[in-house]
Amino acid sequence: MVQTDWDGRYYHIDQILDTPGPRTDEGFMAGNGVKDFLRNQSKILVIGAGGLGCEILANLALTGFKDIHVIDMDTIDISNLNRQFLFRPKDVGKSKAIVAAEFIMNRVPGVKVTPYFGKIQDKDDEYYLQFNLVICGLDSVEARRWINATLVNLVDPENPESLKPLIDGGTEGFKGQARVILPTITSCYECSLEMLNKPTAFPICTIANTPRLPEHCIEWASVLEWPRVHGDKKLDTDNPDDISWTYNVAAARAKEFNIEGVTWSLTQGVVKNIIPAIASTNAIIAASCCNEAFKIATSSAAYLNNYFMLIGTESIYSYTFEHEKKANCPVCGGDSLPLNINPDTTLEELIEMLTERQDMQSNQESIIVNCFKAVISASSAATGGSDQT
Amino acid sequence: MNDSQPLETATTSIQAPSGAPDAKTRRYDRQLRLWAASGQTALESARLLVIPASATATSILKNLVLPGLGHFTLMDDKEVTGADAGNNFFLDGMKSIGKSRAEEGVQGLLELNDGVEGVADVRDIKRVLKSDPEWLKTFDVVVAHNLDSSILDDLADLLWPGTHLVVVNSAGFLAEFSIHFREHQIIESHSETAASLRIDKAFPALLDYAMSLPLDTMDITDHAHIPYPVILVRALEEWRRECEQVNGPSSGQGAPSNAAEKKAFKERIRAMVRKFDEENFEEAESQAYKCWSTTGIPSEVRELFSFYSSSASSSSAFSALVSALSQFAENNSASPLYTSGLLPLTSTLPDMKSSTDEYVKLQQMYRAQAEAEKKVFKEYLGRGQVSVDDASVDSFLKNAHALKVLKGKEWKMINPGSKELLATKLTIQPRESATHLALVAVRSLRAKGVLSPLEVHSDTTKDAPMADALDKDKLKEFLTAEARDFLPPGAELPEEEWNVASGEIARAPSADIPTTAAFLGGLVAQEIIKMITKQYVPISAGNAASSGDDQLGVCVVDLVETWTGVI
Numbered sequence: 001m002v003q004t005d006w007d008g009r010y011y012h013i014d015q016i017l018d019t020p021g022p023r024t025d026e027g028f029m030a031g032n033g034v035k036d037f038l039r040n041q042s043k044i045l046v047i048g049a050g051g052l053g054c055e056i057l058a059n060l061a062l063t064g065f066k067d068i069h070v071i072d073m074d075t076i077d078i079s080n081l082n083r084q085f086l087f088r089p090k091d092v093g094k095s096k097a098i099v100a101a102e103f104i105m106n107r108v109p110g111v112k113v114t115p116y117f118g119k120i121q122d123k124d125d126e127y128y129l130q131f132n133l134v135i136c137g138l139d140s141v142e143a144r145r146w147i148n149a150t151l152v153n154l155v156d157p158e159n160p161e162s163l164k165p166l167i168d169g170g171t172e173g174f175k176g177q178a179r180v181i182l183p184t185i186t187s188c189y190e191c192s193l194e195m196l197n198k199p200t201a202f203p204i205c206t207i208a209n210t211p212r213l214p215e216h217c218i219e220w221a222s223v224l225e226w227p228r229v230h231g232d233k234k235l236d237t238d239n240p241d242d243i244s245w246t247y248n249v250a251a252a253r254a255k256e257f258n259i260e261g262v263t264w265s266l267t268q269g270v271v272k273n274i275i276p277a278i279a280s281t282n283a284i285i286a287a288s289c290c291n292e293a294f295k296i297a298t299s300s301a302a303y304l305n306n307y308f309m310l311i312g313t314e315s316i317y318s319y320t321f322e323h324e325k326k327a328n329c330p331v332c333g334g335d336s337l338p339l340n341i342n343p344d345t346t347l348e349e350l351i352e353m354l355t356e357r358q359d360m361q362s363n364q365e366s367i368i369v370n371c372f373k374a375v376i377s378a379s380s381a382a383t384g385g386s387d388q389t
Numbered sequence: 390m391n392d393s394q395p396l397e398t399a400t401t402s403i404q405a406p407s408g409a410p411d412a413k414t415r416r417y418d419r420q421l422r423l424w425a426a427s428g429q430t431a432l433e434s435a436r437l438l439v440i441p442a443s444a445t446a447t448s449i450l451k452n453l454v455l456p457g458l459g460h461f462t463l464m465d466d467k468e469v470t471g472a473d474a475g476n477n478f479f480l481d482g483m484k485s486i487g488k489s490r491a492e493e494g495v496q497g498l499l500e501l502n503d504g505v506e507g508v509a510d511v512r513d514i515k516r517v518l519k520s521d522p523e524w525l526k527t528f529d530v531v532v533a534h535n536l537d538s539s540i541l542d543d544l545a546d547l548l549w550p551g552t553h554l555v556v557v558n559s560a561g562f563l564a565e566f567s568i569h570f571r572e573h574q575i576i577e578s579h580s581e582t583a584a585s586l587r588i589d590k591a592f593p594a595l596l597d598y599a600m601s602l603p604l605d606t607m608d609i610t611d612h613a614h615i616p617y618p619v620i621l622v623r624a625l626e627e628w629r630r631e632c633e634q635v636n637g638p639s640s641g642q643g644a645p646s647n648a649a650e651k652k653a654f655k656e657r658i659r660a661m662v663r664k665f666d667e668e669n670f671e672e673a674e675s676q677a678y679k680c681w682s683t684t685g686i687p688s689e690v691r692e693l694f695s696f697y698s699s700s701a702s703s704s705s706a707f708s709a710l711v712s713a714l715s716q717f718a719e720n721n722s723a724s725p726l727y728t729s730g731l732l733p734l735t736s737t738l739p740d741m742k743s744s745t746d747e748y749v750k751l752q753q754m755y756r757a758q759a760e761a762e763k764k765v766f767k768e769y770l771g772r773g774q775v776s777v778d779d780a781s782v783d784s785f786l787k788n789a790h791a792l793k794v795l796k797g798k799e800w801k802m803i804n805p806g807s808k809e810l811l812a813t814k815l816t817i818q819p820r821e822s823a824t825h826l827a828l829v830a831v832r833s834l835r836a837k838g839v840l841s842p843l844e845v846h847s848d849t850t851k852d853a854p855m856a857d858a859l860d861k862d863k864l865k866e867f868l869t870a871e872a873r874d875f876l877p878p879g880a881e882l883p884e885e886e887w888n889v890a891s892g893e894i895a896r897a898p899s900a901d902i903p904t905t906a907a908f909l910g911g912l913v914a915q916e917i918i919k920m921i922t923k924q925y926v927p928i929s930a931g932n933a934a935s936s937g938d939d940q941l942g943v944c945v946v947d948l949v950e951t952w953t954g955v956i
Contacts, residue, residue, distance in 0.1 A: 004483075006471050006474065006475075006483050006486070007471045008470055008471025008472040008474075008475065009471055009472070009474065009475035010475055011471070011472035011475065011476075012444075012472060012475070012476045012897075012899075012900045012901050012902050012903075013475075013476070013900070013902050013903070015561060015896065015897035015898075015899070015900040015902075016561060016562075016896070016897055016900060016902060019861065019896050019897075020896075021561075021562075021892055021893050021896040021897075021949070022888055022889045022892030022893060022896075023889060023893075023949050023950070055907065058478050058907075059903055059904055059907050061478075062475070062476055062478055062903035063902075063903050063904060078412065078415045078416050079415055079416065079418045079419055081416050081455075081502075082416055082417050082418075082419055082420055082455055082456055082457075083419070083455055083456075085451060085455055085501050088500070107478065107481070107482060108478075108482065109482050109483060173423050174423070174915060174925060178951075210614070210743065210744045210745050210748075211745055212740055212741075212743060212745055212748040212749075213740050240409050243409070244408050244409055247408055248408075257745045257749070258745075258749045259745070259749070264408040264409060264410060265410065265414075265418070265421075265422075268418075269422065274418070274419065274422065275419075276419050276420065276422040276423045277419040277420075278419065278420050278423065278452075278456060278915075278918075279451070279452040279455040279456060279911075279914070280452040280453075280910075280911040280912075280914035280915040280918065281911060281915065282911070283448065283451075283452050283907050283908070283910050283911030283914070284908055284911035284912055284915070285911075286907065287904050287905075287906075287907035287908035287910070287911060288904075288908060288948070288951060290903075290904050290907070291562075291904035291905070291908065291948050291951070292951070294904060295949070301562060301949045302949055302950065304950070304951040305950075308951045308952075310953070312912075312915045312919075312925070313579055313581075313925050313926065314578070314580075314925070314926040315926055315927070315928050315929070315955055316912065316915075316916070316928055316944050316953055316955055318952060318953040318954075320950065320951055320952045
């Protein structure tokens with residue numbers, strides 16, 4: 001093996017690893033024990049190689065994690081280059097995970113980054129069980145819910161190793177949040193879903209009959225006119241020609257209704273649901289995520305309990321608090337919600353009922369998983385094999 | 390998306406008229422939606438000096454190079470050590486060892502954006518302070534990370550107040566930074582508070598329109614499309630007229646004030662409903678509070694009127710605009726019913742339940758009134774000596790309700806801060822203040838030679854660094870003695886918070902760890918962007934117009950419990 005740890009390489013981080021601090025757990029193995037675990041034994045998964053992911057990978061590599069895996073299904077777009085600093089103009093169109101992994105391995109010797117260019121759903125429980133920690137830098141609520149539910153379901157009370165801490169970050173403009181989730185122990189992603197801002201949804205009748213805002217005209221063009229004119233061909237939000245078509249149709253409608261403000265940029269923003277993103281906010285949140293990963297992996301200091309929220313628009317406001325576990329959380333909660341169904345209800349009808357329940361906020365996929373569990377539990381209850389409800 | 394730009398203004402000025410944006414606009418799309426073309430232009434013309442090429446300093450620069458800063462100079466006279474190569478992502482690992490830190494760092498940073506100019510300066514800042522002080526003043530912002538006290542003191546004196554000095558200090562999991570400016574004016578504060586719709590002080594066209602609608606006889610579909618401001622203005626005016634019959638003339642003032650009156654007012658709105666599903670009336674009921682939130686001049690803006698009337702710097706465009714605004718607030722001839730106590734009307738309406746025609750009609754009423762009031766404003770502005778372009782006037786009026794003028798402090802006022810203020814701060818924000826004192830104390834120990842200068846530490850080729858020879862408990866004792874000196878006699882350090890802060894420093898006095906460096910890199914870059922673009926609100930020592938002196942304007946960070954705080 002090539003010697004990559006030159007003299008002084010870990011001078012800075014070793015000040016932390018050689019001595020306990022005032023807020024360090026007694027179990028901390030200062031010195032070689034903890035260094036060996038961090039650098040030679042721990043294995044960490046990064047989900048997302050975008051705005052947060054690029055930052056997370058760089059921080060983890062410098063902090064001393066040497067076996068890093070990264071998953072991302074996206075390819076590089078020119079609009080990523082204002083913040084996703086492992087990518088260059090020549091990389092546009094390539095896999096984010098692969099380019100990011102190569103960059104890190106070239107820059108930080110001795111670090112192995114294993115990329116996977118695909119979906120998190122492609123991987124099974126066994127895959128996720130191999131990691132000590134998972135860090136998410138995602139822009140999708142659905143992907144977060146999936147990995148959260150997967151890691152909660154992975155927990156086997158008999159096997160402490162099956163509990164994989166999940167560190168999740170997210171940003172929007174000058175704001176962001178980082179949190180530590182210990183599946184089944186602390187509040188999980190699903191517990192806090194109601195904290196999310198509801199996405200702006202315009203009623204279809206407003207779009208069709210009483211447009212007032214430029215956004216209403218754009219929605220009309222993309223949601224109603226596009227399928228009417230193009231039939232089965234889907235609007236490709238990454239194709240400038242499709243955006244231009246939508247823009248022209250929206251602009252014509254806006255003119256007809258005396259509405260001002262339809263621009264190409266707004267059209268793209270509405271159609272793609274673009275969220276503003278800058279390097280600095282991603283840096284803060286990614287650093288916070290990696291700092292928690294480092295503290296958890298090394299026990300060198302207390303870690304975040306359990307939610308850090310930052311608002312940088314007006315001075316620097318941040319709020320660190322313990323988000324409470326929801327007793328009736330559909331993913332990690334022990335409580336059950338009453339639901340009256342008659343014996344003739346089909347599974348399909350049940351799923352529909354559950355999807356419509358506001359307090360569940362479930363998507364079809366997670367319901368199917370949970371229904372499946374319910375069916376199993378009901379059948380084992382019928383045979384007297386379980387006391388769960 | 391509350392902090393984002395109204396998108397229609399975000400990119401229009403630098404996009405091709407045919408529609409699709411050019412490559413540069415596409416590259417910067419996600420940030421232009423925050424600070425628009427005007428912010429981008431400001432960023433692209435800014436010049437920054439950063440000293441030295443530490444992990445923290447290059448992390449800050451990275452977050453400014455990516456969005457397209459104009460120019461940076463990275464100043465560092467040292468060579469890359471093994472420690473630098475290990476914690477700085479913008480050096481090229483082992484290959485950089487022994488080469489110039491500044492040159493290697495600039496190379497790594499310039500890869501990120503070929504639209505940015507970056508220069509390495511391998512001189513020692515101590516010498517430059519003597520040989521080339523005027524050149525240092527040509528920068529807009531100077532960032533100093535973990536510099537020795539003696540250099541900082543001279544640098545701060547030299548740069549005040551023309552160039553903003555950003556002082557960043559970190560050790561292990563703890564850090565703090567401050568920005569030095571005398572006064573910082575912000576027009577586009579991106580406040581989340583919307584300007585008033587003036588429901589309680591309706592302008593004549595709106596009032597006349599609201600009163601003219603035959604609510605009981607008009608077409609039922611039209612009735613369900615009346616925008617809520619019109620409903621509220623009508624309901625409030627009817628309420629006022631009924632009150633006048635009892636109490637005499639109210640000259641267009643007055644609104645439900647107690648819980649019972651407010652409840653009755655909401656019932657009045659409900660009674661106006663003609664069909665069960667009139668969502669516009671439901672919306673009016675939920676917005677009824679707008680009738681009793683009095684439209685006036687926000688106190689922060691009012692404070693600026695007297696601040697600028699007494700301030701000597703009345704030759705700037707900003708003070709001319711504020712002066713015109715204060716005259717407008719005294720006498721708005723475009724608003725015959727309410728001639729004083731109002732800011733100019735803005736024509737931005739939120740979305741509301743309504744038909745297209747009714748919404749556009751309302752929008753046009755607001756726009757016409759806003760134009761008339763702008764004319765009055767521009768008359769006042771024209772009487773002054775300073776000419777201001779129309780785009781600036783429009784931006785000023787659109788944001789007049791959320792103007793901000795901040796004050797900052799000079800370095801010597803916050804290093805460490807006055808004894809009395811620190812003693813007060815320790816009782817109000819103990820953990821933040823204790824962390825600040827611990828970071829000041831360690832710098833002070835270096836200046837006194839109790840701890841060796843930072844560069845000695847990271848050079849592992851030399852003899853054992855002094856800090857390593859110094860026992861952690863001994864260092865804590867020194868820090869405590871140092872911190873006590875910053876406090877008035879009798880003032881106590883908060884035991885728990887001080888134990889934590891001094892213990893963290895003693896554990897890692899010279900550690901620039903990658904996660905803290907990256908965290909600070911983002912935090913400080915955000916603040917520099919806010920300063921340069923003059924958009925959004927940076928940290929400060931408070932409002933310039935308020936007389937209070939209870940803030941240092943220092944942002945403190947603890948990455949064990951993961952919190953930030955401004956003291």
